[in-house]
Amino acid sequence: MKVAILAEGQFAxxxxxxxxxxxxxxxxxxxxxxxxxxxxxxxxxxxxxxKGVPVVASVDDAIARGATVILIxxxxxxxxxxxxxxxxxxxxxxxxxxxxxxxxxxxxxxxxLAAAAKRGGAKVRELREPPPDLPxxxxxxxxxxxxxxxxxxxxxxxGKMTASLEIVAALRRIGERxxxxxxxxxxxxxxxxxxxxxxxxxxxxxxxxxxxRRFAQADADTLFLEFCRNHGEEFDLEESIWLLARTTYPxxxxxxxxxxxxxxxxxxxxxxxxxxxxxxTLDVINKFLFEELIFAGNEVAYYDPYVPVIxxxxxxxxxxxxxxxxxxxKIVEGFDAVxxxxxxxxxxYHELAEWAACIVDTRNAMAAIKTKPGQVWxx
Numbered sequence: 001m002k003v004a005i006l007a008e009g010q011f012a013x014x015x016x017x018x019x020x021x022x023x024x025x026x027x028x029x030x031x032x033x034x035x036x037x038x039x040x041x042x043x044x045x046x047x048x049x050x051k052g053v054p055v056v057a058s059v060d061d062a063i064a065r066g067a068t069v070i071l072i073x074x075x076x077x078x079x080x081x082x083x084x085x086x087x088x089x090x091x092x093x094x095x096x097x098x099x100x101x102x103x104x105x106x107x108x109x110x111x112x113l114a115a116a117a118k119r120g121g122a123k124v125r126e127l128r129e130p131p132p133d134l135p136x137x138x139x140x141x142x143x144x145x146x147x148x149x150x151x152x153x154x155x156x157x158x159g160k161m162t163a164s165l166e167i168v169a170a171l172r173r174i175g176e177r178x179x180x181x182x183x184x185x186x187x188x189x190x191x192x193x194x195x196x197x198x199x200x201x202x203x204x205x206x207x208x209x210x211x212x213r214r215f216a217q218a219d220a221d222t223l224f225l226e227f228c229r230n231h232g233e234e235f236d237l238e239e240s241i242w243l244l245a246r247t248t249y250p251x252x253x254x255x256x257x258x259x260x261x262x263x264x265x266x267x268x269x270x271x272x273x274x275x276x277x278x279x280x281t282l283d284v285i286n287k288f289l290f291e292e293l294i295f296a297g298n299e300v301a302y303y304d305p306y307v308p309v310i311x312x313x314x315x316x317x318x319x320x321x322x323x324x325x326x327x328x329x330k331i332v333e334g335f336d337a338v339x340x341x342x343x344x345x346x347x348x349y350h351e352l353a354e355w356a357a358c359i360v361d362t363r364n365a366m367a368a369i370k371t372k373p374g375q376v377w378x379x
Contacts, residue, residue: 003100004032004062005073006092008084009294011035011046011055014260017157018102019073021186023050025165032062033073034088037292059091071100071189079104084294086113093117093124102127102185104199111330127185128196155253161187214373216250264288301325301335305346329355339379340365 003026005019011033013020023030023043030053033043039057043050056062059070070092076082081089081103089107092099093116101107107124108114117124149167151160164180164187171178180187182194224243227235242254271284289295302310304324312320325331327348332338332355343363352359353369359376366376 001068002029002031002066003069003071004034004056004059004065004067005030005071006034006059006085006088007073008035008082008088009037009292010074010082011038011043012260012263013047014256014263016047016074018071018075018186018189020047020049021161022071022073022189023047023053024162025190027190031065031067032056034059034062034070059088059095059097063092063095063097067097069098069100072103075103075185081105081107081110082294083296086110089113090116093122094120096120096122098123098125100125100127100189102189102196104128127188128199130195130200155255157253157256165190213250217247217374220246220250264293299335301331303327303347304342305344327351332356 003022005022007016007019010016011019019033023033030050033046033050033053033055034057035046035055036057038046038055039061041055043053043055046055054065056065062070070089072081072085072089074082081101089099090113093113097120099107099122101124106126106129108117116122149164151163151167153160161182161184168178168180180191182188182191183197184194185196188194188196220243224240224247227240227243231240242252245252245254268285268288271288272281302322302324303326305327308324310316310319310322329351332352335356337358337360338352338356339360340363343365347365349365349369353366353371353375356375359366359371360379361376362379364378
């Protein structure tokens with residue numbers, strides 16, 4: 001088995017945790033890392049490990065080097081497959097090459113990727129998929145002579161798996177029998193087996209997790225409101241951004257994001273000439289963010305069963321020709337928020353409540369609809 005790691009636009013220490021773990025500890029051969037923004041470099045030059053593993057520009061380049069598996073080597077916020085990866089994954093599957101996915105979103109949840117796999121006869125290994133017949137834990141007797149060492153941490157990416165693997169290696173060097181039991185996607189990719197504990201719903205855990213999250217969001221709301229009340233026009237913009245982010249994502253790892261942004265800033269400092277004009281500086285920043293890192297701006301669309309295409313208007317000429325999206329679960333779930341600006345009788349608001357993560361209701365259309373706590377905002 002020969003593995004290539006997909007890390008398009010994100011093969012860096014702060015964003016490629018799975019890639020780094022596999023490069024450092026995997027028992028199989030890693031033939032390439034796929035990242036067109038760093039193609040031609042050695043992996044070690046990018047992340048400090050993987051000396052001799054080349055960074056290539058495409059899936060085809062990796063397959064040409066003998067790759068029989070393409071592993072997704074980064075973790076996006078929310079566990080979704082990055083949109084910038086989908087074309088590469090489709091190409092992989094069409095060519096009949098297996099994909100290993102450790103993200104929460106399943107590959108075959110995307111109809112286009114499922115169709116590509118069918119065309120190429122390719123398989124997908126979902127590293128986070130728990131066994132279907134997983135039993136509920138019982139009161140089993142401890143095995144005689146066995147010691148279990150549990151590594152814990154207060155956050156992600158703090159070294160739990162690394163410590164475990166180093167302990168196992170040290171024990172084996174002195175002749176002890178030791179095994180590493182993987183509980184996350186990176187460990188499973190390395191060891192070949194294990195169970196991703198964050199994908200297993202234990203009795204009572206989901207309800208408890210929801211309660212804790214709700215308290216955390218309430219605390220974040222209070223902190224943000226206090227910040228707004230206590231600061232006038234002079235305030236720390238970065239601090240305010242993180243406080244605002246926690247109101248929606250209370251579990252956000254601020255330190256990890258700060259480290260990632262500091263890394264981006266370091267790259268830009270090397271590329272920006274302090275004496276160049278503002279426009280040239282902006283061009284350098286835009287190229288880095290939108291071409292190399294594949295960032296994208298907000299996507300705005302509309303649905304109206306009575307207006308399939310927006311006509312030219314004097315007030316909004318840039319909207320002319322824009323077509324209404326289809327009323328479809330996957331489309332609605334793909335947006336962060338839905339704004340109700342017109343209350344149409346033909347719209348199924350029960351479906352909207354089921355599909356949409358956040359609804360801004362300007363027409364009181366959701367008044368009689370059962371919704372989740374915090375899902376609907378009146379405006």
